[in-house]
Amino acid sequence: MDESKPGRVAPTRATISDVARQAGVSIGTVSRVLNKARNVKPALQRRVLDAAAALDYRPDSFAQGMRSKKTHVIGVIVPDLRNPLSSEAAAGVEEELTQQGYSFFLANSRYERGREENILNEFARRRVDGIIAILARDQDPRTVEQLRRLPMPVVLLEREIGTEFDAVRTDQVQGTYRATRYLAALGHRRIALITVPTDNMSGRYRFQGYAEALADVGTEVSADLVHMGGYTRDYAVNAAYSVLSMRNKPTALIVSGGMLPGVLDAMRQLNLSIPDELSLVVLGDTELAALTRPGITAIRYDWAQTGRVAARLTISRIGGSETPPERVIVPYEFILRESCQELAPGD
Template sequence: MALKEQTLTATKKIKRVTVHDVARVAGVAIGTVSRVVNDAPSVTEEVRSKVLKAISELGWTPNAAAQGMRGVSARMIGFIFSDIRNPLYSSMVKGAEDALSDKGYMLVVASSNSQPEREVALVKLFTRRRADGLLFTVEEESDADMLQTIKAARFPVVLIERELALPIDTVGADHFNGTRQATEYLLSLGHRRIAMISGGKTNRVGRDRLSGFLQAHQHAGVPVDRELLRLDSFATEYGFRETQVLLGMSKRPTAIISSGMHLLSGVLEAVRMKGLDIPGDISLITSNDTELARLATPAISVIRYDPYALGREAALQLLRRIARETPVEPIRIEIPTEFVLRQSCSPPRS
């Protein structure tokens, strides 16, 4: 009998409090407990008070989110980017992760698939999960719902390669000077009809690249034919189609700047289909140093930067913002670009 009583006592001692116990004591459904823990706005204050009181009485600690209600940091940073297939983001994630792990933070990544409504949902999710901060490459800089969601977020945000009409830190590559330098080089070779294929004309990257391209022409006193500007997408198919259109013009370009990692393969395929030679018939410069750019014949000149350094610097700035070690005013940080000359450029044929 003594042994049985001892076993029962031990069983009582190790019984774990669960969400079911909290729901029973508070007199609510299990889903309501979950909504309170995740700070859902649909819960009334009366119900919220009952649940929180039950949690306190039972000593229930479900997860990091519940700890967050008592003011304990989750030690978690979110990272939202547009396309998980883009290898640039994997390098940025690695740079950010290395910087954050040194300080004891976990990095949680999410892909928005370039959908603004999904970005809004992800920001709200990180808010409910009590993230300490967010790294973000927003798809549409002017999206009203996104702007409102970020303003309502209870954590600091650092934008990567983007800028918003909000007082938020931003970290990006110096695309302006990289593109300007590449364009100046082509102009110095004698090119006067230089095409540019790119996307992102409504975001920081696209604007900076176009500004660098236009400034180089302006300083050289060379007018820009707007028909040579194709700025609507970073997709491979877009690069293929628009290169075909450009090379089919009666007065075709003598050089192309392909600004976007996925564009290059489409551009090269279109040039090959036209039976043209690089650089004899057309000079070519691309952005982002990929295997394709290095291994193509001839190797393609590139405007490149270090995405690992970009991700790391963004994470370090976010840590400084969390620790309140930086001025209140938003900061813009730029990672340098460099123009790497290979064998894909030559003076235009007369």
């Protein structure tokens, strides 16, 4: 049927005035409730929300944005959506933002500085209310300067830049320290480390925890056992193949979660078994670590929680919070599986 013909009236959309009339309050009260003002009594808030639900009232978000100069959109940038860190953290961000009535743009920098710069510029052009960033490299002075010029609050996720930006991160130092000391307690001293470069926080803090643990058991870091030059599976394959082919190869290895597939591939090529010929610990628990047989002992980081915390912190800054930049550290868990064994005397 042609709904444009005379005699058929299209349903009208409920207005804020309708909600106020239904709830028996002023339009201003409805506005304060819908904008989550803190000075509204719970009973009054419930009346307004019930009235809005009964009328199927939906605020005009575009008009709201024009009045408040807010878009209710957050820009989120990650370096690699295939990496569990990126995908789980993004899921945590989405969960919290959705609950708070925000939308978000998600962009993947692929660890490319030029691409990351363009994404940040595009976020600024679109006037997002805030930015949550897992930067490719948090030591690049051009990146730091670009962040300083942005007109909206920026919260760093799993990255740190001095003390001028809010930052939410996992405890990479203590997590890697625990992994290394666990292997050392089993008698291992030639412990290899394959992880991301030190030009981002994860690499720096992982190496710090690794070096501190070795020092505490009286062992120096061997440069030939440390590979921190890349991010990809191919890099991990090559790094693992190189270190595991050495004449005096390591008896244990610690690897980033995103690089675990590459390490397992290199071990398959070299026909090495876990844990008989190599004890293995992964930094960042993944489905692969849990499903591989034997299961791989892991340092589990709650990246979804870091995303939720970063989202809450970003919304707080958008709301005008002027407290000094915060440092939030989310603790780790040690997940014991079957991938490590005690080193026999003389090995």
